[in-house]
Amino acid sequence: MSSKREIWPGKPWPRGATFDGSGTNFAVYSQVATRVEVCLFDKADPTKEIERFDLPVSTEFVWHGYVPDLEPGTLYGLRVHGPYEPEKGHRCNPHKLLVDPYAKALYGEVDWKQPVFGYPLDHPKKDLMRDERDSAAGMPKSVVVSDFFDWGNDRRLDIPWRKTVIYEAHVRGLTMKHPGVPEHQRGTYAGLGSPAIIEHLQKLGVTAVELLPVHEFADDSFLNDKGLSNYWGYSTLNYFSPEQRYASRKTPGGAVAEFKSMVKSLHAAGIEVILDVVYNHTCEGNHLGPTLSFKGIDNASYYWTMPEARHYLDFTGCGNSVNTSNPQTARFVVDSLRYWVEEMHVDGFRFDLATVLGRVGKGGYDPNAPIFQIINQDPVLSRVKLIAEPWDVGLGGYQVGGFPSPWHEWNGKYRDALRKYWKGDENQASEMGYRLTGSADLFAAARRRPQASINFVTAHDGFTLHDLVTYSSKHNEANGEHNRDGADDNQAWNCGVEGETDDKAIISLRERQKRNLLASLFMSNGVPMIVAGDEMGRTQKGNNNAYCQDNELSWVDWNLDPTRQDMLAFTRKLIHLRHGQPVLQRRRFFQGEHLWDSEHKDLAWYRPDGTEMGPEDWQKPFVRSLAYLLGGDAIPTPDERGQRVSGDSLLVLLNAHHDTVSFKVPPLGEGGVWVLELYTADDKRGDEEMKPGSFEMAGRSLAVFRKSGGNGTP
Numbered sequence: 001m002s003s004k005r006e007i008w009p010g011k012p013w014p015r016g017a018t019f020d021g022s023g024t025n026f027a028v029y030s031q032v033a034t035r036v037e038v039c040l041f042d043k044a045d046p047t048k049e050i051e052r053f054d055l056p057v058s059t060e061f062v063w064h065g066y067v068p069d070l071e072p073g074t075l076y077g078l079r080v081h082g083p084y085e086p087e088k089g090h091r092c093n094p095h096k097l098l099v100d101p102y103a104k105a106l107y108g109e110v111d112w113k114q115p116v117f118g119y120p121l122d123h124p125k126k127d128l129m130r131d132e133r134d135s136a137a138g139m140p141k142s143v144v145v146s147d148f149f150d151w152g153n154d155r156r157l158d159i160p161w162r163k164t165v166i167y168e169a170h171v172r173g174l175t176m177k178h179p180g181v182p183e184h185q186r187g188t189y190a191g192l193g194s195p196a197i198i199e200h201l202q203k204l205g206v207t208a209v210e211l212l213p214v215h216e217f218a219d220d221s222f223l224n225d226k227g228l229s230n231y232w233g234y235s236t237l238n239y240f241s242p243e244q245r246y247a248s249r250k251t252p253g254g255a256v257a258e259f260k261s262m263v264k265s266l267h268a269a270g271i272e273v274i275l276d277v278v279y280n281h282t283c284e285g286n287h288l289g290p291t292l293s294f295k296g297i298d299n300a301s302y303y304w305t306m307p308e309a310r311h312y313l314d315f316t317g318c319g320n321s322v323n324t325s326n327p328q329t330a331r332f333v334v335d336s337l338r339y340w341v342e343e344m345h346v347d348g349f350r351f352d353l354a355t356v357l358g359r360v361g362k363g364g365y366d367p368n369a370p371i372f373q374i375i376n377q378d379p380v381l382s383r384v385k386l387i388a389e390p391w392d393v394g395l396g397g398y399q400v401g402g403f404p405s406p407w408h409e410w411n412g413k414y415r416d417a418l419r420k421y422w423k424g425d426e427n428q429a430s431e432m433g434y435r436l437t438g439s440a441d442l443f444a445a446a447r448r449r450p451q452a453s454i455n456f457v458t459a460h461d462g463f464t465l466h467d468l469v470t471y472s473s474k475h476n477e478a479n480g481e482h483n484r485d486g487a488d489d490n491q492a493w494n495c496g497v498e499g500e501t502d503d504k505a506i507i508s509l510r511e512r513q514k515r516n517l518l519a520s521l522f523m524s525n526g527v528p529m530i531v532a533g534d535e536m537g538r539t540q541k542g543n544n545n546a547y548c549q550d551n552e553l554s555w556v557d558w559n560l561d562p563t564r565q566d567m568l569a570f571t572r573k574l575i576h577l578r579h580g581q582p583v584l585q586r587r588r589f590f591q592g593e594h595l596w597d598s599e600h601k602d603l604a605w606y607r608p609d610g611t612e613m614g615p616e617d618w619q620k621p622f623v624r625s626l627a628y629l630l631g632g633d634a635i636p637t638p639d640e641r642g643q644r645v646s647g648d649s650l651l652v653l654l655n656a657h658h659d660t661v662s663f664k665v666p667p668l669g670e671g672g673v674w675v676l677e678l679y680t681a682d683d684k685r686g687d688e689e690m691k692p693g694s695f696e697m698a699g700r701s702l703a704v705f706r707k708s709g710g711n712g713t714p
Contacts, residue, residue: 003040003051003052003053005051005053005067005068005070006068007053007054007055007056007065007066007067008065008066008067008068009056009057009064009065009066010025010026010027010055010057010064010065010066011025011027011064011066012027012057012059012060012062012064013027013062014027014102014335015027015028015029015062015101015102015332015335016100016101016102016103016104016240017074017076017100017102017103017104017142017144019070019071019072019144019145019146019147022068022069023066023067023068023069023070024066024067024070024071024074024144025064025065025066025067026038026055026063026064026065026066026067027055027062027063027064027102028055028062028063028064028078028080028100028102028297029061029062029063029297029298029301029328029332030061030063030080030082030297030298030301031061031298031300031301031328032082032083032090032092032298032300032301033058033061033063033080033081033082033092033297033298034081034082035054035080035081035082035094036054036055036063036078036079036080036081037052037053037054037055037078037079037080037081037094038052038053038054038055038065038076038077038078039051039052039076039077039078039079039097039136040052040074040075040076041075041076041077041136041141042075043073043075043252046075046107046108046141047136047137049136052079053065053067061328070144071144072143072144072145072146072253073143073144073145073252073253074143074144075107075141075142075143075252076100076141076142076143076144077097077098077099077100077136077139077141077142078097078098078099078100078142078297079094079095079096079097079098080092080093080094080098080296080297081094084118084130086127086128086287086309086310087128087308087309087310088300088309089299089300089305089309089310090299090300091118091127091291091295091296091299092296092297093118093130093131093291093296095130095131095132095133095134095135096116096118096131096134096135096291096292096296097134097135097136097139098139098291098292098293098296098297099139099140099142099237099238099292099293100142100238100293101238101239101240101293101294101297101332102240102332102335103142103143103238103240103241104143104144104145104147104240104241104253104256104339105142105143105145105241105242105244105252105253105255105256106140106141106142106143106216106237106238106241106244107140107141107142107143107244107252107253108139108140108141109140109218109219110138110139110140110218110219110237110290110292111137111138111139112138112221112224112290113138114135114137114138114139115131115133115134115135115138116135116138116139116290116291116292117131117288117289117290117291118130118131118290118291118295118296119131126288127287127288127310128310135291139292140216140237141252143241143252143253144253145253145256146253147343149257149260151260151264151345152264154263154264154267154268154345155267156345156347157267157270157271157272157347158347158383159207159208159272161385161408161449161451161527162451162527162585162586162587163207163579163585164207164208164272164385164451164527165205165206165207165208165527165528165529165530165575165578165579166206166207166208166209166210166274166454166527166528166529166530167201167204167206167208167209167210167529167530167531167532168209168210168212168276168459168460168529168530168531168532169192169209169210169211169212169531169532170211170212170231170232170460170532170554171187171188171189171191171192171211171212171214171243171246172187172188172231172245172246172550172555173231173532173533173554173555173556174191174192174197174532174533174556175187175188175191175192175194175197176555176556177552177555177556177557177558177559178191178196178197178200178556178558179196179558180194180195180196180197180199181194181196181197182194184248185248187246188246188247188248188258189242189246189247189248189255189258189259189261189262190247190248190258190261190262191248192209192211192262192266193261193262193263193264193265193266194265198265198266198269198271201266201269201271202269202270202271203572204535204568204571204572204575205572205575205576205578205579206271206530206575207270207271207272208271208272208273208274208347208348208385209266209271209272209273209274210274210275210276210350210387210529211273211274211275211276212232212233212276212460213232213233213234213236213243213275213276213277213278213352214233214242214243214246214259214275215233215236215237215238215239215240215241215242215243215275215277215278216236216237216238216241216242216243216244217230217233217234217235217236217237217243217278217283218230218235218237218283218292219235220235220283223548226480226548228479228480228548228549228550229548229550230547230548231546231547231548231549231550231554232460232546232547233278234278234318234352234547235278235282235283235318236278236279236281236282236283237282237283237292237293238293239277239279239332239333239336240336240339241255241256242255242256242258242259242344243255246259247259256344259344260344260345263344263345263346264345267345272347272348272385273345273346273347274346274347274348274349274350274385274387275340275346275348275349275350276349276350276352277337277349277350277351277352278352278353279322279324279333279336279351279352279356279357280315280316280321280322280351280352280353280354280356280357280392281316281318281319281320281321281322281353281356282294282320282322284319284320285318285319285320286311286312286314286319286320287310287311287312289319289320298328301323301326301328301329302322302323302326302329302332303320303321303322303323304320304321304322304323304359304363313363313394314393314394315353315355315356315359315363315392315393315394315397316353316356316392316393317393321356321359321394322356323359324356324357324359324369324370324371325359325360325361325369325370325371327370330370330371330374333357333371334371334374334375334378334381337349337375337381338378338380338381341380341381341384342380346384347384347385348384348385348386348387349384349385349386349387350387350388350389350410351386351387351388351389352389353389353391353392353393354388354389354390354392354403354407355388355390355391355392355394355397355398355399356392356394357369357371357372358371358372358399358403359394363394363395364395364396365396365397365399365402367399367402367403367404368404372403372404372407376404376405376406382406385408386406386407386408387407387408387409387410387454388403388407388408388409388410389409389410390402390403390409390410390412391412398412400412400413400442401439401441401442401443401446404446405446405447405448405452407452408451408452408453408454408527409452409453409454410454410456410459410529411435411439411442411453411454411455411456411526413431413435413439413442414435414439414453414455414456414524414526415456415457415458415459416491417431417432417434417435418432418435418457418517418520418521419457419468419490419491419492419517420491421624421654421656422513422516422517422520422656422700423491423492423493423656424493424624424656424657424658424700426621426622426624427621428623428624428656429617429618429620429623429624429626430618430619432626432654433605433618433626435455435524436520436523436524436525436628437450437524437525437589437590437603437628438450438453438524438525438526438586438589438590439452439453439526440589440590444589449587449588449589450525450526450586450587450588450589451526451527451587452526453525453526453527454526454527454529455521455524455526455527455528455529456521456528456529456530456531457517457518457520457521457530458530458531458534459529459531460531461487461544461545461547462487462490462544462545463490463492463540463542463544464531464533464534464538464539464540465514465517465518465530465531465534465537465538466510466514466534466537466538466539467492467539467540467541467542467543467544468490468492468493468517469492469493469494469495469509469510469513469514470494470495470499470500470510470539470542471492471494471498471499471542472490472492472493472494472498473490473492473498473542474486474487474488474490474542474543474544474545475499475541475542475543476542476543476544476545478543478549478553479543479545479546479547479548479549480548485545486543486544486545487544487545490544493513495509495510495513496509499542507563509700511563511566511567512680512681512700512701513700514537514567515567515570515680515683515702516656516680516700516701516702518530518534518535518570518571518574519574519678519680519702519704520654520702522574522575522577522578522584523578523584523650523652523702523704525584525586525589525590528578530571532556533556533557534571535567535568535571535572536556536558536560536564536565536567536568536571537563537564537567538556538557540553540554541553566683569683570678570683573678573686574678577677577678577704581632581647581648581650581706582632582635582645582646582647583630583631583632583635583647583648583649583650584630584650586635586637587637588636588637590602590603591603591636592604593634594631594634595631595634595635595636596633596634596636596644597633598631598633598634599631599633599649599669600629600631600632600633600634600649601629601631601634602630602631602634602635602636603628603629603630603631604628604629604631604666605626605627605628606626606627606628606629606666607625607626607627608625608626608627608661608662608663608664609664610663610664610665610666613626624655624656624657625654625655625656625657625661625663625697626654627651627652627653627654627663628651628652629649629650629651629652629666630649630650630651630652631649632646632647632648632649632650632707633646633647633649635647648706648707648708649706649707650677650704650705650706650707651665651666651674651704651705651706651707652702652703652704652705653695653697653702653703653704653705654702655697655698655699655700655701655702656700657699657700658699658700659699660696660697660698660699661696661697661699662694662695662696662697663694663695663696663697664693664694665690665692665693665694665695665705667692668707671709672707672708672709673689673690673707673708673709674689674690674705674706674707674708675687675688675689675690675705675706675707675708676688676689676690676703676704676705677704677705677706678703678704679701679702679703679704680701680702680703681697681698681701681703689708690705
C-alpha cells in the first residue's frame with residue numbers, strides 16, 4: 001500500500017494539510033514520534049485505505065512533506081510510530097488511525113464498535129497493553145480543504161461591549177422547529193443564517209449570537225448505548241473543523257463553506273458570531289479512553305499527566321485536561337483561535353472551564369499564565385471578544401473576577417444573586433447592589449470595566465427561565481442516570497406548585513417572576529446574555545442538564561400561545577429600551593456623586609420611604625424592597641467623538657416582598673416628571689406620566705421610570 005507518488009521535503013509550516021493551488025503540504029508536530037505516515041482513503045468508501053506514504057523530514061519535532069497535485073477533497077489520516085509506554089506518558093500506536101489536529105474538516109464519525117481504543121478492552125493489563133488491530137474503519141477522516149471563499153465586503157462589526165447583547169444558542173436547537181426555515185436547512189448553519197432566524201434576532205435586538213460548540217466533536221459511546229447523543233458538543237475531537245452534522249450538504253469539507261456563508265449573512269444583518277470553545281479537555285478521556293488524535297500523536301505534550309505519567313490530572317471532570325502550559329500546546333490553541341478569526345471571520349470566543357487554560361507549574365491557577373500573555377499580545381486575538389467561564393472543578397478553580405484584561409467573564413455571582421433575591425431570600429440587598437451596578441467588588445480593583453461582567457440569569461447549563469420559576473427540583477430522568485446528573489443547587493422556586501399547573505394565580509406569578517428576572521438583567525450595568533427561547537418561555541420540563549437531549553425537549557418551540565407572545569414582546573421592549581438609554585451603557589463604575597453639572601448623582605439608592613439608603617440599610621436581613629436612580633446627565637465618559645454623553649435619568653423600583661409596598665418616588669426639579677416605562681406586574685402599562693407622591697408596587701414586581709422634561713435632560 002506504499003505510495004508511488006513523489007514526496008518532496010515540504011515545509012514545517014503551516015501545520016496541518018495546506019493546499020497551495022499546486023499540491024498539499026503536510027506538517028505534524030510530535031516530540032516523541034520516530035516516524036509519521038499519511039494514509040489516503042477512497043472518497044466512495046472512506047473505510048478503504050488506498051495509499052500510504054511517510055513524511056520524509058523532521059524539523060524541530062515537526063514532520064513534514066509536500067505532495068504535488070494532491071487536491072482539496074482528499075481524505076486522509078495519520079499513523080504515528082513511537083513509544084507505547086503509558087507509564088511514561090507515551091501512547092503512540094501506528095495501528096490506530098489518527099485525526100490530524102490541524103485538519104480543517106473531518107468526514108465521518110467515530111464508530112465505537114471498531115477498535116478505536118489503543119489497548120484491548122478485555123485485557124487484564126488494560127492500557128498497559130498495546131492493541132494491534134487497525135482502527136481506520138471506525139475513524140472519521142481528515143479532509144484537505146481550500147481556503148478560498150468569496151467574502152465580498154464582509155468585515156468585523158467590532159460592536160462595542162457597552163452596546164453588546166448576547167444570545168446564547170445551539171445551531172440545531174434554534175432552527176429545528178422554525179416553520180420559516182426550509183426543511184432541508186433546519187438544524188444547520190444554513191438554517192441559522194436564513195432570513196427567518198435573522199429576522200427574529202434583529203427584531204429581538206440582540207447584537208451577537210454565542211453558539212454552543214461547533215468544533216468537531218464525538219458522541220460518547222455510553223450515550224450511544226442508551227440511544228442518546230452528545231447534543232451540546234462539549235467533547236471536542238478537532239479544533240479547526242466545523243461540526244459536519246450541522247451542514248445541510250454532507251460532502252467532504254462542505255461544512256466549511258456553509259459556516260462561512262452563515263457568518264457572512266449574520267454580519268450583513270449587524271450580528272456578531274461568538275463561539276463557545278472547549279480547549280480545556282478533549283473527547284479522548286482518561287487513560288482508559290480512546291486513541292483518536294492527540295493521545296496517539298504526543299500524549300505527554302498535549303495533556304496534563306500525573307507525576308507517574310500513566311494517569312491524567314483532571315481539572316474538568318471529563319477525564320483529561322489540555323495542558324496549555326506546554327509551549328507547543330499553547331501554540332496549537334492560539335493557531336486554532338486565529339484560524340477561526342482570520343479564515344472563518346468569527347468575532348470572539350467564550351472559553352468553557354477557562355480556569356484550566358491558566359493552570360501552570362503543578363497545576364495551580366495563574367492570571368499571568370503564558371497563554372493569557374500570548375493572547376493579550378497577539379495583534380489578532382487581543383482585538384476580538386474574549387469571554388471566560390471562570391471556573392473548573394480543580395482546587396482553587398472558582399476564579400470569578402480573577403482573569404486578566406482583556407478578558408470578560410461569565411458572572412456566576414450575578415446569576416445566583418438575582419435568583420436568590422427574586423425568590424425572596426434574606427440578606428440579599430448588599431449583594432444585589434453590587435451585581436446590578438456592574439460588580440465593582442469583583443472587577444474595579446484590577447481597573448477592569450463594568451463590561452468585564454457578562455450578566456446572565458440562565459445559560460444552556462441549568463434550568464431555562466421558564467423552568468426556573470416552574471420547578472424547585474431538577475427532573476433529569478430522560479438522561480438515563482436516575483436523576484443523579486445535573487446541579488442540585490439551582491436557587492429555583494416553583495411559585496407553590498412543582499411543574500405545570502392550571503392555577504391562574506400561580507401562572508400569573510410565574511410570568512411576573514420571569515419578567516422580574518429579565519428586567520433586572522437589562523437594567524444592570526455589564527453585558528447582558530440571554531438563552532435562546534427564554535424570550536418566549538421555552539421549557540425543558542424541568543431538565544437542568546439536557547446535554548444529551550437532541551430532540552424536542554431541547555429544541556426551541558416557535559409555536560407561541562398568547563402568554564408566550566407576550567413574553568416575547570416584553571423581552572423585545574426591554575432590549576430596545578436598553579439600546580436607547582446611554583445610562584445603561586456606562587463604561588465606568590458608579591461613584592455615587594454628582595458629575596459635570598448634573599442634576600442627579602450618577603447613582604443613588606433609596607428606601608421605599610424615599611430617603612437615601614445608609615450603610616445600616618444594606619445590612620438588614622429583611623430588606624427586599626429598594627430603588628435606585630441612574631443619573632442620565634452624570635455619565636463621565638465621552639462618546640467616540642469626544643462629546644459629552646447625556647440621556648434620560650432612570651428610576652428602578654424593586655419589590656421582592658410578597659405583599660404590596662408603597663414607594664415614595666423621589667421628587668424632580670421644575671418641569672420634570674416621571675414616566676412609567678415598564679411595570680412587571682402589568683406588562684401592558686407603559687408611557688404613563690406619574691403624579692408626584694407614591695407608587696404602589698405589587699408584591700414581587702419591578703418598575704422602571706424615565707425622567708422627562710426639566711433641567712439636565714433632553
